Amino acid sequence: MEHDETKLISRCQEGDQEALKQIFDLYHNKVYRVAYGVLRHREEALDIVQEVFIKLFRSIRDFKRESRLSTYLYRMTVNTAIDHLRKMGKARVSSLDEEEAIQPAEEPERRPDRIFLYKELEGKVNEALNKLPVDQRTAMVLREVEGLSYQEIAETMKSSIGTVMSRLHYGRKRMQELLKDYLQEGAGK
Amino acid sequence: MKRLSPFFIFAVVLLFFSTSPVFAQAQVRVRIIEASNAGSVVDPSLGDVHRDLAALFSFTSYRLLKDVNLNLVGNRPIEVLVHPGRSMEVTLIGGYRRLTELRIRIKREGVPILSTNVKLAAGRAILIGGPRHGEGTIIFAVSARF
Amino acid sequence: MKDSCAATSELLERYFDHEVSDEERSGIETHIEDCSACRDRIKTMEGLRNLLKSPVDEVEQKEDFSRVWLRIERGIQPEETPAWGESIRRWIDLILRKRVWVPAAAVIVAIFLALAPSVLKRSPSSSDPSVVEYVESQDYNVMVYESEKGNVTVIWLFEGPEKEGLSPS
Numbered sequence: 001m002e003h004d005e006t007k008l009i010s011r012c013q014e015g016d017q018e019a020l021k022q023i024f025d026l027y028h029n030k031v032y033r034v035a036y037g038v039l040r041h042r043e044e045a046l047d048i049v050q051e052v053f054i055k056l057f058r059s060i061r062d063f064k065r066e067s068r069l070s071t072y073l074y075r076m077t078v079n080t081a082i083d084h085l086r087k088m089g090k091a092r093v094s095s096l097d098e099e100e101a102i103q104p105a106e107e108p109e110r111r112p113d114r115i116f117l118y119k120e121l122e123g124k125v126n127e128a129l130n131k132l133p134v135d136q137r138t139a140m141v142l143r144e145v146e147g148l149s150y151q152e153i154a155e156t157m158k159s160s161i162g163t164v165m166s167r168l169h170y171g172r173k174r175m176q177e178l179l180k181d182y183l184q185e186g187a188g189k
Numbered sequence: 190m191k192r193l194s195p196f197f198i199f200a201v202v203l204l205f206f207s208t209s210p211v212f213a214q215a216q217v218r219v220r221i222i223e224a225s226n227a228g229s230v231v232d233p234s235l236g237d238v239h240r241d242l243a244a245l246f247s248f249t250s251y252r253l254l255k256d257v258n259l260n261l262v263g264n265r266p267i268e269v270l271v272h273p274g275r276s277m278e279v280t281l282i283g284g285y286r287r288l289t290e291l292r293i294r295i296k297r298e299g300v301p302i303l304s305t306n307v308k309l310a311a312g313r314a315i316l317i318g319g320p321r322h323g324e325g326t327i328i329f330a331v332s333a334r335f
Numbered sequence: 336m337k338d339s340c341a342a343t344s345e346l347l348e349r350y351f352d353h354e355v356s357d358e359e360r361s362g363i364e365t366h367i368e369d370c371s372a373c374r375d376r377i378k379t380m381e382g383l384r385n386l387l388k389s390p391v392d393e394v395e396q397k398e399d400f401s402r403v404w405l406r407i408e409r410g411i412q413p414e415e416t417p418a419w420g421e422s423i424r425r426w427i428d429l430i431l432r433k434r435v436w437v438p439a440a441a442v443i444v445a446i447f448l449a450l451a452p453s454v455l456k457r458s459p460s461s462s463d464p465s466v467v468e469y470v471e472s473q474d475y476n477v478m479v480y481e482s483e484k485g486n487v488t489v490i491w492l493f494e495g496p497e498k499e500g501l502s503p504s
Contacts, residue, residue, distance in 0.1 A: 168352075175383055312486065313487070319492030
């Protein structure tokens with residue numbers, strides 16, 4: 001697989017669009033899952049997938065093969081998604097103690113869709129994720145959604161393993177506090 | 190000249206029997222806005238329409254979900270997805286020099302919930318609102334470029 | 336038990352993430368057999384993981400990535416820019432050919448004759464507000480409103496509560 005991937009990268013660097021299509025077929029799911037995990041918005045996640053692969057094609061000559069292609073793609077996806085969050089005014093990089101100012105406060109009596117518990121739960125999860133600083137949110141997505149190892153997360157986020165563990169620890173702690181009612185009910189099953 | 194005659198006749202006949210001067214293409218801008226009463230954040234990119242929105246509605250918060258430019262070709266619909274399950278379909282159905290005729294359909298789960306034919310003049314906008322979006326409401330701002 | 340719990344607790348997250356050594360794993364699993372508090376912590380972490388992962392799994396399955404690829408393909412096409420001189424030469428060659436300008440002139444005349452009635456009749460002026468010619472909604476009430484200044488037309492759909500039976504997306 002690695003040998004094939006090396007060939008694909010070389011062909012892509014020479015401008016072979018078919019090679020890009022093959023890379024797209026191999027990795028679009030991963031890119032989408034990370035983008036959706038961070039943004040929690042389908043259309044925006046699809047836009048990120050499009051942007052990432054176009055960027056990849058344009059920048060692949062600079063790919064030095066010091067990391068794996070998957071890491072390179074994850075990193076590009078995370079950075080593109082975070083840029084998108086910042087443009088939408090949703091990115092929080094400060095500490096947990098800062099008050100949430102972006103997401104609307106919950107007003108249950110205005111919500112029309114309480115009929116669907118699933119939608120409500122999904123909304124709660126998205127709200128909780130939005131309250132995490134971007135670095136914790138990213139680490140959580142890479143670990144919980146994509147199952148990356150600490151090493152892979154560290155390479156993707158260009159941080160140390162210790163930092164990754166810390167982000168996961170505080171991210172999980174905060175998410176568990178925010179979603180404690182749903183976790184106690186066993187809604188996570 | 191023999192070859193030209195049938196071509197010429199065909200062109201004349203075709204054009205005389207055409208019922209309306211349908212322009213081949215048009216550019217339409219669609220901005221999809223989430224309006225709500227939660228918070229008082231107005232997306233900076235909505236600065237040019239905020240005054241209109243504030244004059245028409247009592248929402249306190251406006252967030253731009255999507256901003257797309259559609260290159261419409263006669264009678265070929267383009268669908269803009271908004272949200273899981275929601276979309277807006279736009280079709281160019283005609284136009285004059287500075288007027289574009291559109292058919293717009295708002296759909297939920299693929300089923301039209303609103304259909305409208307509008308004529309958009311230069312510098313004018315149509316706002317189509319009402320579909321729910323989470324805790325807010327979607328407003329589609331549609332304008333034509335000439 | 337308490338000391339063991341404190342020690343295990345620090346390793347629990349790493350154990351959950353499969354980032355412990357074999358020896359550490361063995362110690363933790365032995366401890367968990369008798370410690371409900373640590374088992375509950377693991378269940379909570381599992382629950383959280385499921386809450387984060389399941390929606391992504393579901394949504395991913397529904398997506399049509401082929402249209403994304405079409406957009407990517409368009410996005411990576413190089414823009415062809417012929418040399419200016421060549422472009423102009425080509426256009427001049429084209430226009431001067433009798434086989435082009437004679438039928439082109441004929442078509443232009445034909446277009447003019449066909450459009451003249453429409454052009455000469457009064458066409459809507461750009462100072463007219465946008466016009467809603469037709470609006471329909473089978474299930475909901477609709478309101479059409481013209482702003483006082485006449486530069487914005489509003490169509491408002493009064494969507495009621497979600498109907499039961501609609502599946503969440």
